[in-house]
Amino acid sequence: MEIIKSIKDFKKVRKDLKEVGFVPTMGALHKGHLSLIERSVKENEHTVVSIFVNPTQFLPGEDLDKYPRKLEADKKICELAGVDYLFFPTKDDIYFEDEVLVKAPKQSGYILEGHFRPGHFDGVVQIVNKLFHIVNPTRAYFGKKDAQQLFLINKMVKNFFWDVEIVPCDIVRDGDGLALSSRNVYLSPEARQRALLISKSLKRAAKLVQSGVLDTKTVKEEMLTILKPLDVEYVEIVDREFKLTDNIILGNTIILVAAYVDGTRLIDNIWL
Numbered sequence: 001m002e003i004i005k006s007i008k009d010f011k012k013v014r015k016d017l018k019e020v021g022f023v024p025t026m027g028a029l030h031k032g033h034l035s036l037i038e039r040s041v042k043e044n045e046h047t048v049v050s051i052f053v054n055p056t057q058f059l060p061g062e063d064l065d066k067y068p069r070k071l072e073a074d075k076k077i078c079e080l081a082g083v084d085y086l087f088f089p090t091k092d093d094i095y096f097e098d099e100v101l102v103k104a105p106k107q108s109g110y111i112l113e114g115h116f117r118p119g120h121f122d123g124v125v126q127i128v129n130k131l132f133h134i135v136n137p138t139r140a141y142f143g144k145k146d147a148q149q150l151f152l153i154n155k156m157v158k159n160f161f162w163d164v165e166i167v168p169c170d171i172v173r174d175g176d177g178l179a180l181s182s183r184n185v186y187l188s189p190e191a192r193q194r195a196l197l198i199s200k201s202l203k204r205a206a207k208l209v210q211s212g213v214l215d216t217k218t219v220k221e222e223m224l225t226i227l228k229p230l231d232v233e234y235v236e237i238v239d240r241e242f243k244l245t246d247n248i249i250l251g252n253t254i255i256l257v258a259a260y261v262d263g264t265r266l267i268d269n270i271w272l
């Protein structure tokens, strides 16, 4: 595995590569990231993983400074998984003064996550667009865990005529159901137990839907009852185009939760 810091060096290497799978990450890699990486290694001649804790997608007061950074462990994980190039650019190389901006769409980029973290998706599309220009991937791998992000990246690819195949990857969970996240390290054992209510509420929703309950109001109410001990930001049910719906249609629905557990903000969802 080659470790590349400079954009210029990466571009030089890229010239000689044909098929490239790309996994953009913010590091502190876990089995969720690993599932994307392993899939890319399987499906592409070469795999590039980037690690960049992107400052523009954090809002003032969020956890940018304390976001976990584990470069040495990340290197080992990538090496063992068969990654060809680990790219970790610096903030100063990526961003410029008074630069040209790519923005998230005004509607779908400012609901749900974008409503509670206004501007977050501006930073996401800005960085992913830059990384795509540098890496020029054949395929890029994104987790369904960040469902709205995945939707917006697909939109960006379409709107900017990117010739990149976006590969959605299933959510990886711990044995107890908690969706893996770099932020789970913030949770005390007690908080982690309470955090399980999130996946529990989604499981309950899936069960209700399976039993024929298709109105979103009933499903949301049941979920909110389960989630009562948490500081819930939103429970919403959308179709795959991220439009709010009154009726659940199997094969076209995503149920999303965002909640704080002892000050740690967690998101999770289920695709039905």
Ligand code: AMP
Binding pocket: 024, 025, 026, 027, 031, 032, 033, 035, 036, 141, 142, 143, 144, 145, 146, 169, 170, 171, 172, 173, 179, 180, 181, 182
């Ligand atoms: P991050 O490092 O949090 O920016 O995540 C990098 C990529 O890994 C994103 O596409 C995430 O959606 C994906 N990811 C994070 N957690 C999981 C998970 N538990 N299961 C599947 N994909 C994940």
